[in-house]
Amino acid sequence: MYKIPFNRPALVGKELEYMTQAIERGHISGDGPFTRQCHTLFEETLGVARALLTTSCTHALDMSAILLNIQPGDEVIVPAFTFVSTVNAFVMRGAHPVFVDIRPDTLNLDERQIETYITPRTKAVVVVHYAGVGCEMDVITQIADRHGVAVVEDNAHGLFGKYKGRFLGTLGCMATQSFHETKNFTCGEGGALLINDPQYIERAEIVREKGTDRSRFFRGQVDKYTWTDVGSSYLPSEILAAFLYAQLERREAIQDARRRIWEYYYEHLADWASERDVCLPLVPAYCEQPYHMFYLLLPSLKQRQSLIKHLGERGILGVFHYLPLHLSNMGRRFGGKAGDCPVTEDVSDRLLRLPFYSHLTVDNQTLIVDVIKKLTE
16 A cells, blocks of 8 residues: 555545435436536537537547547557557547657657558547647648548547647547546546537437437437437446536636646756756647646656656555557557657656646655655666
8 A cells, every 4th residue: 555646536525415416316327417517517618519428538439439430441540659548449440540659748649740641541630638738739630631531639638728728629520538537537437528520419419328319309309219320328327427527616726736736746856857867747838738647757767667666665656657559469460560659669668657636735745756856776
């Protein structure tokens, strides 16, 4: 048991009160009042055409692949440095993932390489806003428009972050969100699909409701509902929506707390990092991050592993992040090989994430920083 874990979920507002309300109302299945309140909050705050809660970000990605009519033989461009869900959603529809390397500064998909990989079979580019720092969306959307390719934002890290004044998740035709317990706002497991292109709204409701037009039935648009398309059960429980809504109500307080944590790390580790040739996160001036994580890029794999061990021996859990997807067993089945994405391969060996959760105390951060600075190797 670690004295300072990597993540620790917490109650920040009226989570228990709202969950009790959901039970007392007698509606704990999907699409109840709290689900609708979450939808409205996202639509009004972000300005998206439609928001739909899902059981996970993975399922929101699955929905995006269905809505884009991904077929066997289609190609989808994805970063090699991401979580497997980003790719799986499209592979499950028969697509061939095309792994593209990341930038060495922001660790986002390298927009300068995308056009090289576009072919007549390319159907989508999936971007991941790593650590909630926006990809170069102006360039990416221009390339995609030029080739008639859809852009999907995997915005699991980036809710309420901005790129050039625009919210992340509003820049592609659709975007996905995560409310896993490690995210800024959580309900344990959950997600959302944000739809910016209205042409997808009606079908998204059907896909989310097991392929039926049940949503139209409840709005009185049809006198009965029936099976009309492919789909699955992507609705989260109203209890989870109640928990999430309470977190979203406290979004400003949560973000303020996370900003203070991020800035403390940055301020107190900057000199140490400079002396040790360690890189700290880079946030371009035109990006507003949501303070999702804080990471260190150590000079080598050996030094990264030494620091993880050093922290662990003192009761602090630091963790590495993504392994290169193109070098995984599945990635190699799609043609991935060593050297294809050199930045991804390098960064994956050297990146270390520090403990980061909204109620991490200054005393705990002081201890973490002191332990890091005492590393002698």
